[in-house]
Amino acid sequence: MVGPVTGLSKSTRAALIPLFLVALGVVGIENALTRYFAVAKWSEYGYWIISIVMAGFALSGVAVALFRDTVERHGAWLRAVLPATMVLAAALGYERIARNPFNPLQLQNPTTWADQLLNIAGYYGALLPFFFLAGLYIALIFILNPREIGRVYAYDLIGAGLGSALALALMFLVHPFLLAPLLLVPLALAPLFQPGRFSTLGGALAGGALVLGEAILLLGTPPAYSEFKAVYAPMNTRGAEVVAEVRRPRGHYLMLDNFTERVDADVSNNASMMEVEGPPATYGLYRDGSRIAALPKAGGLGGGYADSALSAAPYMLRPRAGVLILGASGGFRLAEARALGAERLLVVESEPVLKHALTHGLGPSRGLALGDDVRLAEGGPLAVARAAGAAPGERFDVIDVSSDFIDAAPANVTALTVEAMQAYLAALDPDGMVSVPVSIRDFPVYAFRIMATAREALIRAGVERPEDHVMVYRSAWNARILISPTPWSEADVTALETFAAARSFDISWRPGLNIEAARAGLFNDLPVVSFESGTVISQGTDDAIAREAEAVLQGRDSPSSRAFNIRPQTLDRPAYYASLRLDRPTTLIHRLEVLPQAEIGALVNLVVLAQAALIALLVLAAPLMFRKRKVAAPEPRRLWPVLYFPSLGLGFLLIEIFLIDKAAFYLNDYSSAFALVLTSMLIFSGLGSLIAGRVVALPKVASFVSLIVVLGWIWLVFTQGEAVMLSTLDQPAWTRGLLVLAAAAPVSLALGLPFPLGLIQVGEGRMLPWAWGLNGAFSVVATPLANLMSREVGFSSLLMVGAALYVLAFLALPPGRQTRSTLDPLPVSSPA
Template sequence: MTGAADKTRTALIPLFLIAMGVVGIENALTRYFAVAKWSEYGYWIISIVMAGFALSGVVVALFRDTVARHGVILRTVLPAAMVIAAALGYQAVTANPFNPLQLQNPTTWPDQVRNIGLYYAVLLPFFFLAGLYISLIFILNHREIGRVYGYDLIGAGIGAALALGLMFVVHPFLLAPVLMIPLALAPVFQPGKGRWAGIALAAVAFVGAQYVLFTGAAPAFSEFKAIYAPLNTPGAAVVAEVRQPRGHYLLLENFTERVDADVSNNAGMMGVAGPPSTYGLYRDGNRVAALPRAGSLDTAYAPSALSAAPYALRPGAEALLVGLSGGYRAAEALTLGASRVDGVEGEPVLALALQSGLGPSPALAPDPRITLLEGGPIAAAWRAGPASYDVIDLSSDFVDAAPANVTGVTAEAMRAYLAALKPGGMVSVSVSIRDFPVYALRVLATGRHALTGMGVGDPSAHVMVYRSAWNARILISPTPWSPADVAALEAWAAARSFDVSWRPGLDVTAARAGLFNDLPSVSFASGQIVSTGPNDAIANEVAAVLAGRPSPSSEAFHIRPATLDLPAFHSSLRLEDLPTLIRRLEVLPQAEIGALVNIAVLGQAMVIALLVLAAPLLFRRRTSGAKDKPRAWPALYFPALGLGFLLIEIWLIDKAAFWLNDYSSAFALVLTSMLIFSGLGSMIAGRCAAMPKAASMIGLIVVLAWIAAMWVGAEDFMMRTLDQPWAIKGAMVVIAAAPVSLALGLPFPLGLIQVGDGRALPWAWGLNGAFSVVATPLANLMSRDIGFSSLLVAGAVLYSLAFLVLPVAQARPRAAPLFEPAAPADPFADLPDPAPAALDPFPAKTQTSPA
């Protein structure tokens, strides 16, 4: 390798470090929002990042000559400026009094909208400066586009991996300050003039940034988070802490913590004690479960709990528990007479607490009747085989304990559970009706889908529903319920003042007279409670849902089965009726707000993307004094790539999360793998510059073949290999991501080579970033309402479109560029030649050159 080649690569190391730091800080800000606010508001960070990149691309396109002329000064100053902007922005973010709950209050939401605007105002400068630096490096190395983009992507991939690795050791509120280090180190590797000045500026900026960060107000949990009140009670203490990419876990000791059990109001008359005192485990400020104190588990309350009915109906049951709630669910089942308990805990930290304990909370005591199973609930049911259990019991906190757990209440999961039951066995699913009774109807629709898929003609004969005022239990059996089962459940519920909302043959009207817990219907359109006396909103609609007919709630909500393709549990709102949703914002559950946040981010992303798309209207040709029409293909090509890449990435993350039973590790593996392999693909693209259409066709064939293979065989393959060790599945995720990522890395640099080195180069980069902003909220909304498979279809269409519009011939010399800038001073005068002759991948006759 020549010395010139060494210098070229050395010149790109600062870009590598900048990309590493920027993506790392982006991840750190997302974690901050998840911990201090709510995770769905982290979408704003993605929007702000790409908005900054897109804006910088437009600015550099407009002032391309000025930027190139002052390239030495800019690459000397920008790293230090980024460090200062990142520090000031992060400090302002942590001091922002944004309260998302007040967005749902008609009198307080204007203040919160202003606070959202402040987030943009304080963070946009940092990401604008980062985009300016990257655009500058593209301009100064326009002959080495593939290599430049490769360094950018690989640096971003390493930055994502670094941020995720640091989450194991660094408090989430300190991640951003630590990840400013790569930004400050960038000038150290910058060759040419200005190096020492850049080092000095970066050092001063880094010291100043740390002073700003550590002398200002410390970041803290907002008062609306579940952890805030117990953390601030007298005598409260944090007795254990776990730092991981999947969350920041705190184990609290305070007088408010109790077992999460919905017990009967008649518990005192039954002579049953209430739930015992426990520790409280919180992830990102949200309560995950109760963990036991030292000593044996006190489950005296179990006979009065809502979850106890299946064990009364099936004495001596062999049970599979999905979600063990710190071990209490297993102890409850044994107290209620279960003869054997197999347990699945999908939340990894809860699983570790069961096996090894967590802080002062002890591990689950050894008991020959209890077996802890690896993997997720579907894998456990498949491994068990037919006729294995009398009861399969999903705990009340299972769905909310981990993002990947939503797959445990899909139709595919229900079919696996039903197949693992003995004759007369049952699946027991807990559903919170505290916010909307509609969630119980969605589980019923899912159960119906599973039953009919198994050949059951009348699902209503296989379902019973009973409830308290706050939670419902849905019992689903592969065989029809017998009259003895119906009578036993009614007697059991009556003794505890629980209501039976459905059983075979129920007269809903007559049953209202004997209700213990009124559950009125709510008109979502008017916001009014509709009740003329005792009512049961679930009972009113069960028959219609189980028969597959429309029900009153289906006009305002999605009453549809959850599947692996449409797994989102809290996705009942009909987003097409947006005006009504906005009018009734105050009654929406927090879990449903994420969809509205996505719509807001998508709307602003579309505005940004259209503004960037229109940027060429501001460009001016200066060759003959007349304006020249810009070519149309970049306006289609680069948005298609920005959208397509993210759609495929999000699909792969979701499927890996289901397979690995962990969203965080899936995100880490897929994001890092795709960025690194795409970076390698971009470097390969530089060697294919003479044949852009042929190289693009090869990439398209690989992408389409991969999409077809995933569409046809991915789900079946994953279902058959759910019981494989995590390490094997993780390695296979990387292997699956590698070929498509290499292919996805080809089109973007090939397109940049085609547009040449004029103003269109940074504009194209900005276009890609702007439409990447659109992709994230769009993908979330598509997967919520259409299904994850739609992301693959859209990705295939977008990459096919990009191939069709890419020109056959390589860009000509500057005699015919897209936009002609005024002739600048030589921007490379102080740099080693970015593309020395020994490395020049382009024939001389097709070489583009600076004006």
């Protein structure tokens, strides 16, 4: 067996430049569509885009396999005209989704959900043609250049990686709704670099298609915020004005000025009797249509309302406190803490735009003069708490989590994990406390999840009776959970009861609480409701949290632990909105109308997974159709591709999603993590694919070396990864970014080898495009599957399953066989 021809003709190299541009444009438009869903709808529905992309690729692979001879015969002509058709398909599809009246809220209504299913089908009908054509183009390049599979796949991956990077860079410059018009340009440029007799025709068609496509996008139905987004009502209030706009890959920010914007503080119903002023008017800051904070107007940063706020209790219990505040809430949390007598403040603000607004201002909202008593910390909450715990002089009396902190940035969910609470407890003075807010508007289950997490942190800290270290008090809509490293004293219990009674708040748990006696004096009814039936169980006024608090804190079974997931949050399983039991689909369907919007993402993943699995099975069965078509040279039956390519499609994505999540925690920024990991993995995998063409004579050996690198990397991550991350959390952002790149590069290089090696092994027949489509079909299965696995089992499970899949792929790959593409010293197919 001899190696491949290493010398590439100039025309063949030029033929791969259009592939690079097409891959760049396709992935860029995929990013633009995902941003559209995040801004105009809700981000969890962006999983449909991934599903549509890979479905289009998979179906195109099957189509090319079925009609391989015809596609190859007309390959030069198709390669010239396909970019123009892709431009038009992308423009028409994007304009159609802007007109789609899809309303996610109506999916939760038993009388309206059927119409919304038709709207979802409309998304597929609008976008599938574009991604089918894109997949057709890529599969065409594979079958026209079977001797250069590694190089073709490398151009595809590197183009895709740079397309993702380009889309993210453009998000700094243009509105998310204008990304698609810009990203049509690389597609239209592709035919200009295509040599051969059809290049002029292709360039002319692409130029005309670009002009028409831009007209469709810019003059057709403009994308807009849907009416159910939080920003819609304030934007359409009389006199409302957008006073500032910030464009970032992490989100599109709008700052609004209208009379409805106020500090979202939970204040006592007795505030007027206490002669406490109400929360002041503010500017409202929205990211992707969701409100994340209030920003102060001139002279409006007073904290006079703080004494009546639910969050005030820790400051009453610990006068003149040294405080670590997680989330400045535009500066209002600082004003509240100062008004309540705090003397030393360290502030963690993880959301970069909010942090910049705090120090430098945003639009008409001026930056704050922090003063000598306030320091703004660098890094995320876990890093700051760990540093404080290691420095005795930095201990705090109160660690106060702001009510809007968790929703202000995706990476902030790690602030409520067991590991984070361990760090908080270590950073407190012995009589200090952690104050954690919980919304109980939907269910009290989130309070139980925080209590279960606190219990686990206390047990890891050596506490024998966690129930003596926790107190819970609440209003009608929100609860605060206080956690102390030492048991609560009688004086603390009495002080909290006095605080709550003066403000009509209720104590839902304290050491020794008599539940029945407490029911008689409740200010705010919180009835016990059966999730299965939706009926109220309790009679008279009641407190659903008080009914189960002791059982949760003692780790015993309770009604909520049976109906929901109330297990502790950890760095391996950090999702805050993950209380639904997915093993009870009938109950979820019956109670769909009351599910919190933040929980719907898991159900969307289930639906996408089901449809992805169906598509994958259809693609898997495609060879059955091959036998019904008469061809000159029938291909032998081979089972190994059925195991090999699905394993690679699943395994690669599982490892990629694991890396993105861990990098998001490490960098404290999901958008930067996504961009860095995705771009680096695609580019380094592309470089690995280039190596595949040089080791084709020894595919099993090369695959074994790749497997050893992957397994060794996974072993290092399991044994050393978390320790390295935690020990370097205090490093500058650029240093941590380089460490993420250093972690992603070697495994990505190894992951780039197996796929082209497998394509070379299947030969030049119909199995080649089918194998490419099969890999794509199972890649779309991987995304919802990974999200569900990480939610239910933990992110570490992605690595374990990924390792098993790559072992399976290695075992399935044959040691090498005699094929035309590996034996005959024929030139690469003419690029024509």
